[in-house]
Amino acid sequence: MLRKHIRVLSLMMTMAMVIMLFPRVPFSFADDKDVYLEDESSIPKLLEVMTLEEKAALLAGDRDSQKLKGAAGSTLGDLYEKYGIPATSLPDGPAGVRIDPLPGGTAPDGTPLTRYATQFPNASARASTWNLDLLSKMGEAFGKELYYFGADLxxxxxxxxxxxxxxxxNFEYYSEDPLLSGKSSAAEIKGIQSKGVGTTIKHFAANNQEKSRHNLPTNVSQRALREIYLKGFEIAVKEASPWAIMTAYNQINGTSPSQNPELLQKIAREEWGFDGIFMTDWGGQGNASYWKEQPGNNTYSSMVKAGMDLSMPAGNADQIIAGYQAGFLTMEEIDAAVTRVLQYILKTPAFDGVKPSTDHNKYAEESEQAAFNTAIEGMVLLKNEKVKGKEVLPLTGGTIGTIGNATNNLVRGGAGSGNVNVDTSKLVHLARALRDTGATVIDATENNYPQVDSILPVGGFGGDPAYKEMKPTKEQLAKDIVNKSDSVIMTIRRGSSEGVDVAAEKGAYYLSDAEQYLIETASALCRKAKKPFIVVLSTGGPIEMESWKDKADAILLSWENGTVLGKPIAAVLTGKENPSGKLSTTFPIDVKGVAKNGYSYVPSTTFGESRVTYNEGIYVGYRYFDTFNVPVSYEFGYGMNYSDFHYSHPKLSAKKFDDSIKVSIDIKNTSKVAGKEVVQVYVGAPGKTMHKPVKELRAFGKTRELGKNEKQTLTFTLDAKSLASFDENRSAWVVEPGKYTVYIGASSKDIKHTLNFTVDKEIIVEKVNDVMKPVVEIDELVPDRSR
Incomplete structure (x- = not known):
């Protein structure tokens, strides 16, 4: 509040100087002509005095009013002197604030100051922690940097x-499951916004491929949209109140999201209670209006009429004015959008007069610790077999041999809006990180082995170039590495980027011939010598593993760790830390072909086309694999660690469901190694009037760190909404009567206990608007109960 008073006083002094310099120009601080943005009560008066041109300009975004260099965009700054409406800065991105490292400040010695941001692990890694408290703390660290650097949203x-x-x-999205996505994002949003800056959940909605992404015609049923593609957004809005929602590029059922009042107003505002601002994706104004062609209906007027507030990174004020002059737009609709933008500005650091810091990142150490903790809990131990009667990981001594060029070329994060300018001098790759733990390392990248083509270029918005792989002979590998080492680690990397999908080719989704050769050769040599062979995956998402996973004794999925890069990997490999991540997404056997029962290895068969129809309906991820008995390489929710846990005493608070029911389970650490366990609660519904997946994730939790023989009871509450399915015929969330099965498990397939309760009569939880109907017939996948 003090900052606002200082700002007002400063503004008054400035205006007084103007009066002295130009005495013929009448000026008063807050009379009927001169009104300033001070609080919400000042907005109605501003709406009276602002011109149509000024209102339209405020809704059109701004490319140039940047107080934060490197931010992706800003709101209009031209209204500050007249109305006290400052520009606000909108930087990317999902893994750390993306700003220019050289903001223009100078150190005392005259050298340019750099201000590097922290890059946190990618979203799939963060969701793989299944730890909402940890994600909230990471969000707090993220929020401190945003505020310090001068970001607003x-x-x-x-x-x-x-x-x-x-x-x-996928690297910058959380999961295949909407509950895990929604809860993870809500935790981070609450952490970030607790520091006085805002967040924008994106891309609203059903934005699930990069090919033809601009205006991609996407056809999806109301039920799939509600249960799968909107549910995470709904959770985030209701639990965390993000300041903004960014619409997606694609069309949904014939209309661009940015021009669809059913999506923006009926669902988000009316049903969910969203009270923030809507903005377009950059250049994502769309080309498919909700309204028929008529005078005044253009892209920009259609957006405002639909409930859109900001056209980014710039709009067209003239087109908004034309829409009003033709009678297509009303002043009430324009004023509603302007009001929301002003309400947003009132919450920002910019309105409080906060200036960007041009000093070094004073929160770097704190943020890097948060990134390290998140990386540890998000890494997934996929395999850990025994060699000579002992589990391969953790490595507790001896010499470590490292092979593969990725050993010293780990993936920090994805490209595009997910990129972050970090201090590269801090980046520690795997060989050095292992040495920093005290391990003795023989690094094959230090040998002058022949190099062959291997990884394909990623492309997109700044994606990785092509990379080569080492190709030592079998004799060289044996002599230089295997014979001199007690264990061998091979690292495989895969970059990713906004603007391009992953190619279903060798060197992308599939291993290259060079990688296959290195795995096969090293595996054979290690097994002959009875030495462990370990594979580390440095990647933002799944790759094909079925053809080679049996050749490794241990596999660690490290995801993309950001600034901390190889440090948490080394800590886990050497046992200084215990990984506790579980997969936030399924690793299928393949993206091509079909299983023995005739079903595709992946459910979404129309992916990558120039028009897509979501024929798989609600059967996405594990919902598909479990319901249609399709085998996978590693299932959703799967992950090992260095501890062993016992699940016991499963309980339900009742046998019949009333308003809610509680599920509890005791988790005991039966090993000597302290660790954390992720508990997943799935529910199978009757499926009488609506077909249902075998089971769906309805709750989850993570224990605290449990020592030897230590026990913790986890309790989960299932309410009616968490059990409900969406009935398209009634536009309602409905709980069917009948028998429900609760599955308590360590993954979607590793079920430890089952319990049952009944619902005596149908429960209509919520009736909603009958909107977002498909414009084409969709032949959706439905389980054949006779099979």
Missing amino acids: LLAPGMNIHRHPLNGR
């Missing part, structure tokens, strides 16, 4: 569903 988190493993932006 973060263009993140991204929270679209992993519909297909090859989606190029």
Whole structure:
């Protein structure tokens, strides 16, 4: 509040100087002509005095009013002197604030100051922690940096569903499951916004591929939209109140999201209670209006009429004015959007007069610790077999041999809006990180081995170039590495980027011939010598593993760790830390072909086309694999660690469901190693009037760190909404009567206990608007109960 009074006083002094310099120009601080943005009560008067041109300009975004260099965009700054409406800065992105490292400040010695941001692990890694308290703390660290650097509204988190493993932006989205996505994003949003800056959930909605992404015609049923693609957004809005929602590029059922009042107003505002601002994606104004062609209906007027507030990074004020002059737009609709933008500005650091820091990142150490903790809990131990009667990991001594060029070329994060300018001098790759733990390392990249083509270029918005792989002879590998080492680690990397999907080719989704050769050769040599062979995956999403996973004794999925890069990997490999991550997305056997029962290895068969129809309906991810008995390489929710846990005493608070029911389970650490366990609660519904997946994730939790023989009871509450399915015929969330099965498990397949309760009569939880109907007939996948 003090900052606002100082700002007002400063403004008054400035105006007084203007009066003295130009005495013929009448000026008063807040009379009927001169009104300033001070609080919400000042907005109605501003609406009276602002011209149509000024209102339209405020809704059109701004490319140039940047107080934060490197931010992706800003709101209009030209109204500050007249109305006290400052520009606000909108930087990317989902893994850390993306700003220019050289803001223009200078150190005392005259050298340019750099201010590097912290890059946190990618969203899939963060969701794989299944630890909402940890994500909230990471969000707090993120929020401190945003405020310090001078950001107002973060263009993140991204929270679209992993519909297909090859989606190029899966790295910056959380999960294939809407509950895990929604809860993870809500935790981070609450952490970030607790520091006085805003967040933007994106891309609203059903934005699930990069190919043809601009205006991609997307056909999806109301039920799939509600249960899968909107549910995470709904959770985030209701639990965390993000300041903004960014619409997606694609069309949904014939209309661009940015021009669809059913999506923006009926669902988000009316049903969910969203009270923030809507903005377009950059250049995502769309080309398919909700209204028929008529005078005044253009892209920009259609957006305002639909409930859109900001056209980014710039709009067209003249087109908004034309829409009003033709009678298509009303002043009430324009004023509603202007009001929302002003309400947003009132909450920002910019309105409080906060200036960007041009000093070094004073929160770097704190943020890096948060990134490290998140990386540890998000890494997934996929395999850990025994060699000579002992589990391979953790490595507790001896010499470590490292092979593969990725050993010293780990993936920090994805490209595009997910990129972050970091201090590269801090980046520690795996060989050095292992040495920093005290391990003795023989690094094959230090040998002058022949190099062959291997990884394909990623492309997109700044994606990785092509990379080569080492190709030592079998004799060289044996002599230089295997014979001199007690264990061998091979690292495989895969970059990713906004703007391009992952290619279903060798060197992208599939291993290259060079990588296959290195795995096969090293595996054979290690097994002959009875030495462990370990594979580390440095990647933002799934790759094909079925053809080679049996050749490794241990596999660690490290995801993309950001600034801390190789440090948490080394800590986990050497046992200084215990990984506790579980997969936030399924690793299928393949993205091509069919299983023995005739069903595709992945459900979304129309992925990558120039028009897509979501024929798989609600059967996305594990919902598909479990219901249709399709085998996978590693299932949703799967992950090992260095501890062993016992699940016991499963209980329900009742046998019949009333308003809610509680599920409890005791978790005991039966090993000597302290660790944390993720508990997942799935529910199978009757499926009488609506077909249902075998089971769906309805709750989850993570224990605290449990020592030897230590026990913790976890309790979960299931309410009616968490059990409900969407009935298209009635536009309602409905709980069917009948028998429900509760599955308590360590993954979607590793079920430890089952319990049952009944619902005596149908419960209509919520009736909603009958909107977002498909414009084409969709032949959706339905389980054949006779099979």
